[in-house]
Each structure stands twice: as structure tokens, then as C-alpha cells.
Amino acid sequence: MTIQEKQDEIIEEFELFGDWMEKYEHIIQLGKELPLIDEIYKTDDNLIRGCQSRVWLHAEARDGRLFFTADSDAVITKGLVGMVIRVLSGHTPKEITDADVYFIDAIGLKSHLSSTRSNGLFSMLKQIKLYALAYQAKSLT
Amino acid sequence: MSDTVTIKRKRGLDIMKVREDFPILRTTVFGHPLVYLDNAATTQKPLAVLEAQDRYYTTINSNVHRGVHFLSQQATEAYEPGRKKIAAFIHARHTHEIIFTKGTTESINLVASSFGRKFLQKGDAILVTAMEHHSNIVPWQMICEERGALLKVIPVNEKGELVLDELDGLLKERVKLVALNYISNALGTVNPVREVLRAAHGMGIPVLLDAAQAIQHTEIDVQELDVDFLAFSAHKIYGPTGFGVLYGKEEWLNQLPPYQGGGEMIKTVSFEKTVYNDLPYKFEAGTPDMAGSVGLGAALDYIQSLGMDNIRTYEHELMAYALDALRGIDGLRLIGEARERAGVLSFLVGSIHPFDLGEILDKQGIAVRTGHHCAQPIMDQYCIPGTVRASLAFYNTKSEIDALVTGIHKAIQLLG
Secondary structure, eight states, X not given: OOHHHHHHHHHHXXXXXXXXXXXXXXXXXXXXXXXXXXXXXXXXXXXXXXXSSOEEEEEEEETTEEEXXXXXXXXXXXXXXXXXXXXXXXXXXXXXXXXXXXXXXXXXXXXXSOHHHHHHHHHHHXXXXXXXXXXHHHHHO | OHHHHHXXXXXXXXXXHHHHTOGGGGOEETTEEOXXXXXXXXXXXXXXXXXXXXXXXXXXXXXXXXXXXXXXHHHHHHHHHHHHHHHHHTTXXXXXXXXXXXXXXXXXXXXHHHXXXXXXXXXXXXXXXXXXXXXXXXXXXXXXXXXXXXXXXEOBOTTXXXXXGGHHHHHTTTEEEEEEESBOXXXXXXXXXHHHHHHHHHTTOOEEEEOTTTTTTSOOOHHHHTOSEEEEEXXXXXXXXTOEEEEEOHHHHXXXXXXXXXXXXXXXEOXXXXXXXXXXXXXXXXXXXHHHHHHHHHHHHHHHHHOHHHHHHHHHHHHHXXXXXHHTSTTEEESOOOSSBOSEEEEEETTOOHHHHHHHHHTTTEEOEEXXXXXXXXXXXXXXXXXXXXXXXXXXXXXXXXXXXXXXXXHHHHHO
């Protein structure tokens, strides 16, 4: 599936839910499906700033594609991280840096998330894109 | 007037009527009526304050003091009574002991900078407590670093109370000033400020009280307390943002050098020498916040029309109700269990992250604060990243506390 198809899939999933509590239940469920980061990578270097809760993110390259694992101490954050990783993990660095991530707006999440939460989410997106950029730069040299 | 006051005091507060004075309380959030429990961060403004500020800008606005023209004099006449009202509200001996600032933070920075430059020598110390807001830590840290002085800390026990046994010993360590909060913004502890003042004064050491969380909940008499400096913000006592007060005893303020230079704070200026103005203007460089003074004056009038003792009695009752209600929730742990508390309830539920809990409460229209509440050192002591903080005002109701409890149960269902 392309990044776009994955996003559309998530948007469709969220259309099934009537109220916000159900949406949150789903977000929390997605957090449980998050590919968990290995404990050895839970270091300060892998910590993403800009969030009240802590998020650790680790990137690994296999066959020219980037795979992400992560964790958070807050379950809603973990769900949000899970969604972003589901969308972007397993793609090439170029696909990741070029990706237009629109699903957060489309499921109406942005207007519902507190600004600290969405700032955190966007700093994570930025970090993922930075990993992809760095990997691209490295493979060019 | 005195008759109506008596009647009001007998009757207590009619909360539903009081709520009508605060237009913002009619807001709905995500389809739910707003339950505003973030009053320790900022309080809502009654119509009396909004209208006073509006009237100021629509009919009086002009720069104060120096103007010869009609409006400027009107503005001065609207601006200076605020100072009188504040002096009366905290029972200051002199009106000129009231310095206008941007808020508690600036008030503390002013004392840290001016007192520090005048009195702090290498090896001296400033004494704070382990439960201070960052704004009563960092300004002292900065001046201590500059002067080669040390920052010492009165410890806090597991319940969130000061360990006073250590106070006398600490005071002997070349302490030049004690700075502490009256009521903790993170734990709600009401500190035994009288005991601290007695001990410090016994050794000739002045005390600054951060009253940011106390001014709106308890009557303060600076002369009876015999406190040397007291700081608070207008926006936490139903007044406008960006305006605050530093009270200082005349004999202290006269000894301190100015904080900032500029207009207003001078008598004469030449390139050779500047003669500073008298109190309070010596500490008020630049064009002041005229509407701020008008707004705070209106807020104090409003509060006094309700009666500070009525407010205290009602808030006390509401706090007791809230404590009971929260203690009834399985897995809820109060952070800070001081015997004396006011305004603030800090808590955690099971292993739920405060950020998650705050967000689910928000979706139910309930406004609380989550995080470290600008008091990281005390959070570190409890080994927690932060708490959920519900903070009360006199316009809150028992049914809002019930809504909070229901909200927490719903969050537990979802997150637990």
C-alpha cells in the first residue's frame, strides 16, 4: 500500500465512529498495535521533545526502506504515534520526505487535540522526515 | 452600604447568580457545558471588570501623570485609585508601598534584582522552599549566580508540607532573604507563613511572599503578617492579564535601587546624573498599564461586594466536597495531602498519564491543567512527570465537581 492508500484507510476507519469517545478508543487500540521500540533504544537521544508525554522513536533501514519503532508513556500519544508509523513505516526515504501527511486533519484530529499534543505530533512527524532526509543524504555520499 | 454587606454576609453567596456575572461560563466545549477548573492558571473576569476596562478605553484613554490636557488628567484620576484600592485590600500602611508590575513574576524579578544588587555578597544565601513555582526559583538563581551567592531550600515532606524543623538551621547559613509561596500552585498546600516570618524576623531577615495563589482565596493583611514583600497578579484575582502588584515595606523599598530605567521613574535627568523619583514611581519605568489598574480596581470592588469571608467560606466548603468526591475514586492518588489546603487539587489516577486524563476530561468540557505546573523540583521529589490539577474558584459548583468525578470515571474506563 502507498502512503496515500494507508492514510485513506485510516480516514475510512474513523468514519465508522460516531462520537469522540469511540474515536479515542480506536486511537488507544492503535497504540497497542504500535511496533514497540527495543528497550535499549529508549535513550534520551531518541526522545522527541515538544510533548508533555515522552515519545521514543527509533529508525532502522532495511533494503532501502525505513522502519520505525516507538513507544510513549501516555496511551493516547502512543496511539497517535502508532498511526503515523503505520502510515510512514516501510517506505523509502524519498517516499517519506515527499509524503503529504493529511490524515490528521482529515479525521478531524487536529481540531480536537490540545495544542501541546498536536505540537508533539508534528515534532514527531518532523523527526521521521529528518531521519528519512539523513538517510537519503547518507546513501548519496 | 454596611446594611447590605451584613445582609449579604448572612446569606452567603448565591452562586447561580454570581455565575451570571461571568459571561465566559456560558461557553460550551465539544457540546458540553464548560466546567472551568483551571482557576489557578487564570481566573475568569466578571462583567464589572470587562466594563470598567471598556469604559476606560472608550472614554478616558490617555497617558497618565505628565499630561496637561483634560483626558490625561481623567486617566490619572482613573489610574491612581487602583493603587488605593489595592493598598486597602491588603491593608498596606501607605499607598506608595504598592508598586505596579506586569505580574507576580515581574514583582519577584524586581526584588531579586534590586535587593540582590544592593545586599547580596559572595557567600550569602537566599532561602526558598522545595515547592516553589519556577518564577520564585529562577530569578533568585540568576541573581545568586551573578553575585556569587547560594540558593538554599527548605525541604518538603511526603505530605507536601514544609519541614520547619530545619528552618532555624538554614536561616543561620548567611541567608539574606527568604522567598516562599503562601499557597502552593502545584499542591494546594497553605504554608505556615507566620511561623516562617517569625523565625526569619527573629534573625533580622526579610521575607518575600509569593501570594499568586493566595490573594484570591484568603484575606491578606500585610501589616498584621508583618511581611516585607508580597507579590501577586491581577489575572488570578478576576482582574486583567499583564498587570500585577509588588507590595514592599516603605523602609525596604527606599533602600533598593531602581529595577528598570526610563520615563516616570526619574525626577531629573542629565547626562551627568539622574535623580530618581519617589515611591512608588521609582520602580515604575515607562508608560504603565492604565487599563490594568482600572481593571484590578474593579475586580477588587467586585470581590468585596461578594465579601471575602463569604468567598472563603464557600470555597472551603467546595474544597471539602471535592476532596471527599475525589477520594471516593478507586486508584486516585492525591499529590500533596497537607492539612491546610486551598484552591488546588493535584492528583494522579492509577498509571494513567496526566496528559491522557486531561485530554479525555477536555473532551467532556472539563478544563483542568496537566503537567509539572512550573514546579519541576517538587514533581521530581515525588518522582512523577506531573499531575492533573483541578483548581477552584467561587463560581464553581458542587455539580461541576460531580461532572469532574463522572469525567474521571469515563476516562478510567477508556484509559485504565
